[in-house]
Amino acid sequence: MRYYPTMGLEIHAELLTDSKIFCTCSASFGGEPNTRCCPVCCGLPGTLPVLNRRAVEYIIKAGYVMNCDISRFTKWDRKNYFYPDLPKAYQISQMPRPVCLDGYVDITADGAEKRIRINRIHLEEDAGKLVHDEEQRISLADYNRCGIPLIEIVTEPDFHSAEEVTAFFEKIKLLLQYAGICDCRMEQGSIRCDVNISIAPEGSDVLGTRTELKNLNSMRAAERAIKAEIERQTELLDKGEKVIQQTRRFNDATGETVAMRSKEDAHDYRYFPDPDIPPIVFTEQELEDIRASLPEMPQQRMERYINEYGISGNDAAVIVGNKRISDFYDDAVSVCPSPKNVASYLVGEFMRRVNLGEIDPDNIPFSGRDFAKLTEYLYSDKLSQNNAKLVLTEMISSGRAPEAIADEMDLWIKEDTELLARTIDEIIANNPKAAEQYRSGDQKVFGFFMGKANKALKGAASPKAIQEYIRKKLSE
Numbered sequence: 001m002r003y004y005p006t007m008g009l010e011i012h013a014e015l016l017t018d019s020k021i022f023c024t025c026s027a028s029f030g031g032e033p034n035t036r037c038c039p040v041c042c043g044l045p046g047t048l049p050v051l052n053r054r055a056v057e058y059i060i061k062a063g064y065v066m067n068c069d070i071s072r073f074t075k076w077d078r079k080n081y082f083y084p085d086l087p088k089a090y091q092i093s094q095m096p097r098p099v100c101l102d103g104y105v106d107i108t109a110d111g112a113e114k115r116i117r118i119n120r121i122h123l124e125e126d127a128g129k130l131v132h133d134e135e136q137r138i139s140l141a142d143y144n145r146c147g148i149p150l151i152e153i154v155t156e157p158d159f160h161s162a163e164e165v166t167a168f169f170e171k172i173k174l175l176l177q178y179a180g181i182c183d184c185r186m187e188q189g190s191i192r193c194d195v196n197i198s199i200a201p202e203g204s205d206v207l208g209t210r211t212e213l214k215n216l217n218s219m220r221a222a223e224r225a226i227k228a229e230i231e232r233q234t235e236l237l238d239k240g241e242k243v244i245q246q247t248r249r250f251n252d253a254t255g256e257t258v259a260m261r262s263k264e265d266a267h268d269y270r271y272f273p274d275p276d277i278p279p280i281v282f283t284e285q286e287l288e289d290i291r292a293s294l295p296e297m298p299q300q301r302m303e304r305y306i307n308e309y310g311i312s313g314n315d316a317a318v319i320v321g322n323k324r325i326s327d328f329y330d331d332a333v334s335v336c337p338s339p340k341n342v343a344s345y346l347v348g349e350f351m352r353r354v355n356l357g358e359i360d361p362d363n364i365p366f367s368g369r370d371f372a373k374l375t376e377y378l379y380s381d382k383l384s385q386n387n388a389k390l391v392l393t394e395m396i397s398s399g400r401a402p403e404a405i406a407d408e409m410d411l412w413i414k415e416d417t418e419l420l421a422r423t424i425d426e427i428i429a430n431n432p433k434a435a436e437q438y439r440s441g442d443q444k445v446f447g448f449f450m451g452k453a454n455k456a457l458k459g460a461a462s463p464k465a466i467q468e469y470i471r472k473k474l475s476e
């Protein structure tokens with residue numbers, strides 16, 4: 001039998017505030033264990049939380065970029081459960097009155113446009129982290145992450161393939177990054193994704209029993225996990241067995257999903273209104289000010305690149321597809337008269353180096369301005385293609401300015417006309433047959449002479465000068 005998978009996502013994203021959600025401890029990633037916590041975020045008795053205004057602004061921004069309705073009245077609830085990484089034994093979250101409701105995000109997946117509905121986005125605090133020491137067989141608790149503001153984005157069950165899930169997740173990452181809400185570093189856990197999956201016979205309008213996949217630590221893992229889980233459920237149903245509602249995790253090494261806990265021990269969180277945090281009523285003016293403070297979003301940036309700089313839709317999409325590269329490009333074009341040339345060298349040679357792992361977009365060792373200068377040297381025939389690549393390699397390893405590198409390595413095109421003439425005369429004299437072929441109308445051998453001359457001149461003359469001289473000599 002053929003089955004149709006249905007999925008919904010829960011995405012947790014840590015907000016880029018300076019301090020935590022209810023205290024003044026630093027909210028940045030890392031730090032020596034338990035050095036970024038205080039009585040408030042550790043939930044000691046007698047402490048009182050104070051809500052971080054910035055965190056509320058950020059979730060409202062998230063709501064706007066995902067086309068949500070923003071609640072004019074919102075309140076906080078206690079979600080009670082005990083776990084060693086949650087010293088308070090409850091998490092302050094939002095149940096019936098979240099900040100954002102009923103949004104949507106459009107994606108392109110499997111070649112088709114699709115609208116994914118957002119059920120809600122709420123604000124809550126993150127829990128700490130447990131570090132398990134397998135060797136000594138002990139577990140340690142690090143509370144630095146306790147109280148980092150977190151938004152949870154809950155979608156409707158609108159996904160029917162792993163490709164749709166990854167396309168959506170990538171789009172959410174872009175929106176959050178451009179809005180300045182979250183840095184979306186999955187490897188540091190600042191954005192995390194849980195997937196609910198069920199399958200049902202094709203044509204059926206009743207959803208099957210769902211399982212939840214948790215702790216997916218990369219998008220590649222998520223894609224594999226989804227496919228493995230669909231396969232597992234299909235095999236069960238084919239054998240006449242039942243899918244049990246449970247939470248599962250993905251084992252990256254075996255490529256299989258493994259049960260973590262079943263519905264029997266599902267929590268009853270006993271939500272009740274948090275008495276320490278008062279509800280909020282937003283005025284229209286407050287919401288309007290927050291909406292107006294949103295920076296340029298990916299779609300607007302695409303349009304600026306295409307309409308103002310005249311670069312192609314494809315190139316614009318590649319650049320905008322990574323916020324750090326797009327910021328780098330903006331830095332480059334701020335000094336460069338030709339944004340088009342910078343775009344084509346960026347999408348070509350620069351991205352090739354990114355794909356080879358030579359450049360880390362999060363940590364580009366030179367400025368966009370230096371990259372713009374390199375592009376200018378290349379397009380104005382001051383550096384040959386090959387030598388520009390050499391300069392770029394050196395910029396990657398040392399971060400130095402392109403002109404300093406070209407000076408030191410003696411890479412500038414010198415337009416040495418005498419050397420040019422001598423070298424090409426010699427090449428033509430040594431290859432009389434090819435020269436004869438060209439003169440009798442076989443234009444293809446022109447490339448042969450260009451290649452030989454480029455190699456012999458090693459950037460001492462510009463391609464244009466070489467071309468002109470060869471053409472002139474061959475038609476004599």
Ligand SMILES: [Zn+2]
Pocket residue numbers: 020023024025036037038039040041042147
């Ligand atoms: Zn604290």
